[in-house]
Amino acid sequence: MNVIRRRGWEIPESQVTPEHLFFNRRAFLTGAAGIAASIPVMSPQLASAQRIADLPDPTADLYPAKANTTYPIDRPQTDEKIATTYNNFYEFGGDKAISQRAQVLKTRPWTVKIDGMVEKPFEVGIDDLIRKMPLEERIYRLRCVEAWSMTIPWTGFPLARLVEMAKPLSSAKYLQMQTFKDPSMAPGQRQTWYPWPYTEGLTIEEANNDLAFLVTGVYGKPAPKQMGAPLRLAVPWKYGFKSVKSITHFTFTDKRPKSYWESLQAREYGFWANVNPKVDHPRWSQATEEVIGAGGKRVPTLLFNGYGEYVADLYKGLENERLYA
Numbered sequence: 001m002n003v004i005r006r007r008g009w010e011i012p013e014s015q016v017t018p019e020h021l022f023f024n025r026r027a028f029l030t031g032a033a034g035i036a037a038s039i040p041v042m043s044p045q046l047a048s049a050q051r052i053a054d055l056p057d058p059t060a061d062l063y064p065a066k067a068n069t070t071y072p073i074d075r076p077q078t079d080e081k082i083a084t085t086y087n088n089f090y091e092f093g094g095d096k097a098i099s100q101r102a103q104v105l106k107t108r109p110w111t112v113k114i115d116g117m118v119e120k121p122f123e124v125g126i127d128d129l130i131r132k133m134p135l136e137e138r139i140y141r142l143r144c145v146e147a148w149s150m151t152i153p154w155t156g157f158p159l160a161r162l163v164e165m166a167k168p169l170s171s172a173k174y175l176q177m178q179t180f181k182d183p184s185m186a187p188g189q190r191q192t193w194y195p196w197p198y199t200e201g202l203t204i205e206e207a208n209n210d211l212a213f214l215v216t217g218v219y220g221k222p223a224p225k226q227m228g229a230p231l232r233l234a235v236p237w238k239y240g241f242k243s244v245k246s247i248t249h250f251t252f253t254d255k256r257p258k259s260y261w262e263s264l265q266a267r268e269y270g271f272w273a274n275v276n277p278k279v280d281h282p283r284w285s286q287a288t289e290e291v292i293g294a295g296g297k298r299v300p301t302l303l304f305n306g307y308g309e310y311v312a313d314l315y316k317g318l319e320n321e322r323l324y325a
């Protein structure tokens, strides 16, 4: 597809894909695509996943949610077809075309576990959680570390509401978030040498910033699996890899969580990962970004992805940290 091809001076996608240098692509492709290719189109597994997918979402009545326009947006929304078919979700493969493969993800029943430094650890079913929360729509920009971006209408609730519900102890300094781990469902997780489950983290202050958003839907509907159903993070001032998909586990801790990409390649992917056009990735420039779905158009990248007025204060006094990688 033309929209996803990189042109001109741009480096081929294979070179800006973060995993390129250390992700054994060939081994991966034999694994994931090999498995996908070996199952007939309507394998029993896929067929039953399809039946589940065809059931009405138990929270469908909550959509579309009321728009929150606190955060103005000056770009057109990315076309829904493009945003739902150009995805990073390594659990289902190392390429962007995982939307079909991700349909085997079983999103009900789905239990979210909250533990660590909290008054009392607990578990909550996803539908109970969603119904307790004030759903709203927010349009955010998403800037991937691979130098492309989209503009997406998310539905969800502030992460701060989950923090409040969890009642963290004052000793908790960080919130770690993890995706499911089930290699029988996610072929990428059969590559056992990767640090599954996908893990990310924020400081408690970041988690309590109003911009940090837990996503349950997109484009006025429950989120499709490839975009991280049934619960995914959106932290638009940080590179996209911080926005962990399909979360099952929140842990409050006093130790800085080590993320999936940091475990793989700490020199390139750090804890903070705030967007900054002046701090290049070791292998490519971060000065501009390709607007996906806009015919190859590039625009300048903005400090904190344009959200500095809401988040820059979080980093006062942290100037010695590697805030932008």
Ligand SMILES: Nc1nc2c(c(=O)[nH]1)N[C@H]1C(S)=C(S)[C@@H](COP(=O)(O)O)O[C@H]1N2
Residues within 6 Å of the ligand: 083, 086, 087, 088, 089, 090, 091, 142, 143, 144, 145, 179, 198, 226, 227, 228, 239, 240, 241, 242, 243, 244, 245, 246
């Ligand atoms: N569990 C999980 N979450 C993930 C990823 C992933 O591979 N696995 N990829 C991240 C990256 S690199 C990006 S850019 C965004 C992409 O989100 P989108 O596909 O909804 O645009 O998801 C992030 N969350």
Ligand SMILES: [Mo]
Residues within 6 Å of the ligand: 088, 144, 145, 146, 239, 240, 241
């Ligand atoms: Mo990304």
